[in-house]
Amino acid sequence: MLKIDYKFKDESLLRLAMTHSSYANEHHGTHLQCNERLEFLGDSVLGFVTAGYLFTHYPDLPEGDLTKLRAAVVCEGALDEIAHEIGIPEAIRLGHGEEMGGGRKRASILADATEALLGAIFMDGGIEPARAFVLRFIPHKVEVALAGGAFKDYKTMLQEIVQKNKQETLEYRLAGQSGPDHDKRFKMELLLNSNVFAEGIGKSKKEAEQMAAKKALENMGC
Template identity: 90%
Template structure:
């Protein structure tokens, strides 16, 4: 059973999303469609919803870093993890050759099926159910990508500059937080020699620290 929190009006779309080309080819006499066209559509919907989310929630990031961040959270590995969370490996229909060759664990197959499922939801219910589907996963993937250094590590860059002068001290402190539990915002202040030099606001303390460091570097002209 797929854990998608969505009920299809047209169940054939759900079935098509879970039909790999190898299965459709083995049943060509039944005019069965595979999920490749839905995967094409889902890929575009995923890119749009993710870009919209990043644009809205990360106003201080420039275009280049937004692009890197989007690439990190919609990559094959991330989609494969989502597929496992949804139960896609158990639901996807594969041909005998693909089944015997370990297709149920193949990252490319699982990632494509995830995008196909998104495309099916979009066709069946429109952009809002599709957006809700994506936003079940993307915010967490973004936090993980940021923590893993999906874009420039401004904190390290700033630390290296400050360390050149042994008299300088650098620290971060929480200045405040707001928003509901599912959409928190944290504001971190950057203190240079115990004086507030810059601040940043993000969805996690680490992200807020990075944005504060970025602002400090801009003030310094770096």
């Protein structure tokens, strides 16, 4: 029994999501379909919901970091972990050869089945139950990725340090911009107690602020 906190109205979608191509191929005489089309759909839903979550909860991360962070939390390894958490290894239907070859433990198969399951939830109930399913797991995956140091929100890190001393103030100020419209560069100044403490340059104001905050942390020895 899958632990998904969702009851399908059309349980054939759930069975389809748990049907690997190897199983469908062994039963080709019954015109049985596999989960690959649902996987395609689920991949898009996963990306959409994750992007929305990151955009809303990390407003100071520039586009490049958001893209990297999304890739980190919806990768095969992360989906494989989710698959084990909800019981997909026990539920997926595999062909005999794939079963004997250890398919129930293969990360690629389990990750694909997780996306297929999400696609099935979306087809059965729409975006809200699909979003609820994704958000059971993604916030924690994001925290792990950020804690790992690969994706640092320098502005938040600096703000947390500055807030320990309530007398100190922190602000960002546009110091200039250059380049053509399609390739602009922004220069932001970081002001600590109204004094310029660091500067940063980026393709957007938010990216430049992140770079200024990173430089400020370096200046502080952090």
